[in-house]
Amino acid sequence: MSDVDIDPTPGTARKSPRLGVIGSCNVDLVVRCRDLPRPGETIIGEDLRRLPGGKGANQAAAASHLGADVSFIGCVGSDSDGDWLIESLRNHGVQDDLVKRALRPTGTAFIIVDDLGENEIVVTPGANEELIISDIDLLQFDVVLAQLEISGAIIEEAACRSNSFILNIAPATAVKQETLESCSVVIANELEANAVDLNSLGHCIVTLGAKGAVHYRYGREIARAQAPIVDAVDTVGAGDVFCAAYAIEFARGSSPEQALRFSVTAGALATLSNGAQGALPSQSEVQGRLARENSIKVKPRFHIQSRGELC
Numbered sequence: 001m002s003d004v005d006i007d008p009t010p011g012t013a014r015k016s017p018r019l020g021v022i023g024s025c026n027v028d029l030v031v032r033c034r035d036l037p038r039p040g041e042t043i044i045g046e047d048l049r050r051l052p053g054g055k056g057a058n059q060a061a062a063a064s065h066l067g068a069d070v071s072f073i074g075c076v077g078s079d080s081d082g083d084w085l086i087e088s089l090r091n092h093g094v095q096d097d098l099v100k101r102a103l104r105p106t107g108t109a110f111i112i113v114d115d116l117g118e119n120e121i122v123v124t125p126g127a128n129e130e131l132i133i134s135d136i137d138l139l140q141f142d143v144v145l146a147q148l149e150i151s152g153a154i155i156e157e158a159a160c161r162s163n164s165f166i167l168n169i170a171p172a173t174a175v176k177q178e179t180l181e182s183c184s185v186v187i188a189n190e191l192e193a194n195a196v197d198l199n200s201l202g203h204c205i206v207t208l209g210a211k212g213a214v215h216y217r218y219g220r221e222i223a224r225a226q227a228p229i230v231d232a233v234d235t236v237g238a239g240d241v242f243c244a245a246y247a248i249e250f251a252r253g254s255s256p257e258q259a260l261r262f263s264v265t266a267g268a269l270a271t272l273s274n275g276a277q278g279a280l281p282s283q284s285e286v287q288g289r290l291a292r293e294n295s296i297k298v299k300p301r302f303h304i305q306s307r308g309e310l311c
Helices: 055-065 080-091 126-130 152-161 177-182 238-252 256-272 283-295
Strands: 018-022 026-032 049-053 069-073 075-077 100-102 107-113 119-124 143-146 165-168 185-189 204-207 213-217 220-225
Touching: 018 055, 018 238, 026 080, 049 055, 049 080, 055 069, 055 080, 055 143, 055 238, 075 080, 075 126, 100 126, 107 126, 143 152, 143 238, 152 165, 152 177, 165 177, 165 238, 185 238, 204 238, 204 256, 213 256, 220 256, 238 256, 256 283
Parallel strands: 018 069, 018 143, 026 107, 075 100, 143 165, 165 185, 185 204
Antiparallel strands: 026 049, 107 119, 204 213, 213 220
16 A cells, blocks of 8 residues: 555545544643743643543544544543543544443543643543454545554554555554555654654655645655744644645545645644644635635745655
8 A cells, every 4th residue: 555646636636535533532631831841840830621632533523624524433431531522523523433432431631731832741541542443344434544542453453454544653653664564654743754764655744843744755755845834822733633634635636745735734723722623724724724825926935846756
């Protein structure tokens, strides 16, 4: 699957892709403070906020807002937190019939966010570690998207059983080389990308935060997009929105440049409100921002660069 090409396909660019998102589903406990604490330091923060989160659930919710037909595949506890998170998924338009329940407590993330929007996160997985997917038909999806807040065995199984498998290697965790090479696309931030051999990956997207993202094919840059300038409020979840947007554009057959432009714009718009699921842009909002960027006559904020073959 690493040799899957990413090309525009006439007549299919705007279809609603069928997306399966495998991953974590957590309760996010968020506190804002002026500065992130140093080791051994106690600081005073604002009131604690309780929000739906988990990288898998975040990406599923984001993909639904961006126009995909989304099923979430995850596991929550048989507790009130689990009930609340499933209801939240439904409210975002995500299908929840493939969500499992376990006796372990629902996963929880403890998040500190400073005045600059930077964050520190500790996750206790709980029920997420009880997920099994052996009874789920992954071939029903155009694309399966996953992250690394679930077990490596689940990732390996999903990579083998999917039509097209996109893996966001976050948080940074060791993944077998053969699993990475079987992915249609691997998505990583700058730090995560240092842990993989880009030359061995057919398609790898490296996100650069406010600087945008780059698409590599077997270690060679083939496309780049700069993110639009925004006044970020909270960067939590921006990477998840990027991944969801990219999976959708991949499923639609968009070109590398189109996919990156759409995804970096979606990720930037996701920073305009608090919480991982607090500012999930719609497809029309992203397209509207892209249209405004394109209409600016001065130096554009996006700079797209292509070298050599695209695919």
